[in-house]
Amino acid sequence: MLIQRLCTLADLPEIERLAIASPVGITSLPANSEQLAVIIEGSEAATDETVTFTGEERYFFVLEDLETGRLAGCSSIMSAAGFSQPFHTFRNDIFMHASRELGLHNRMHVLSLCHDLTGHSLLTGFYLDTPWKxxxxxxxxxxxxxxxxxxxxxxxxxxxTAVEISGVCDEQGNSPFWDGLGRHFFDVDYREAERLSGSHGRGLLAELMPGYPIYVSMLPDAxxxxxxxxxPASQVVYDILMQEGFETDNYVDIFDGGPVVQAKSAELTSVRGSEVATVHIGQPAAATGTWLVANEKIRDFRSCLCELAWQPGEPVTLDARLAELLKVTEGDTIRLIGGA
Known part of the structure; x- marks a missing residue:
């Protein structure tokens, strides 16, 4: 069984293993133990009960395989993207060029460097170990x-909330988007650009990108x-996010050209559609469905997929083992939504 929880410093060796295995483009998961330790310590600090507003907090979640103790994957939420420096993306724009005298007009697709999504919460650092992909x-x-x-x-x-979805990149770490655009302004390959972005921040490279619109028709076909x-490896995750209500087509990543999707946080399916139920510990009835379940704690947050017999508006009965795994007791509340 897998349990999702917030990381601790004891997870560092396993998180480093995941980071080393993660593909190029996951810059929020640097394969550097010192940087990872800073991220983990920051996540632990973010769980302070006194935090009541968005800031530079980053919550780092891990999936633990309870049978082996190994981590199956990880993901993160940044409370506010671009808190210390602007969060840059390319905005998809359409420019109209027209000549009234000639009776001609053209619609031109351009990419404009912007930081429209600065201040959005950001889902990031998604990775699953190979056996679970x-x-x-x-x-x-x-x-x-x-x-x-x-x-x-x-x-x-x-x-x-916004999410950067990985764009097209081959097994050698070459990105057609970076090679045809970014490399002209920062003479390193895509793999090195992502490494620099992960260690020094996106702003370092974004500052060298052109501040004027880029006409897409002038870029190489590739x-x-x-x-x-x-x-392709990110397609299923992308589909899950689309089911959550994220919108696409407006922004793309400045490195690999992948879509950057966004949505109102309160309108996401798992936020708007989830319901809260009071916990009763006892012998559950035969399960009638699979539910994505989470407690409502902060530092002791736990989430899992499990089979339950539950109807919205009623208390939910958990057996003692599941209640222990979710770190809840009689009378606590949990949040549920129909699962996979």
Whole structure:
């Protein structure tokens, strides 16, 4: 069984193992123990009960395989993207060029560097270890369990949430988008650009990007073809996010051209559609469905997928083992939504 929880410093060796295995493009998961330790310590500090507004907090979640003790994956939420420096993306724009005298007009697709999404909460750092990548239920838990944390503690997050989806990149770490655009302004390959972004922040490279609109028709065909396209390995996660209500087509990543999607936090399916139930500990009836379940704690947050017999509006009966795993007792509340 997998349990999602917030990380602790004791997880550092396992998180470093995941970071080393993660593909190019997961800059929020640097394969550096010192940087990872800073991220973990920051996540632990973010769980301070006195936090009542969005700031530079980052909540780092891990999936623990209870049978082996190993981590199956991880994901994060940043309370406010760009808190210390602007969060840059390219905005998809359409410019109209017209000549009244000639009776001609053209619609031109351009990319404009912007920081429109600065201040949004950001879902980031999504990764699953190889044995779990093909399991839809695990993908769902890793992607959406953290949204139940947002639902229970809305004061800690922004009104809107964004997600960067990995763009097209080959097995050697080459990005057609970076090669056709970014590399002209910062003479390193895509792998090095992502490493620098992860260690020094996105602003370092964004400052060297052109501040004027880039006409897409002037870019190489291979670059144009991948704008807003999802890396095949990320397609299922992208589909899950679309089911949550995220919107696409407006922004793309400045490095690999992948879509950057956004939505109102309160309107996400797992936030708006989840319900709270009071816990009763006893012998459950035969399960009638699978539910994504989370307690409403902060530092002791736990989430999992489990089979339950529960009807909205009623208390939920958990056996003693599941209650212990979720760190709840009689009379506590948990949040539930229909699972995978």
């Amino acid at each position: 093909g399991d839809y239920a695990t993908l769902k838990l890793n992607a959406c369990g953290r949204l139940l944390f947002m639902a229970s503690h809305p004061q800690r997050f922004a009104e809107s 670059t144009q073809e991948v704008i807003g396209q999802v890396r």
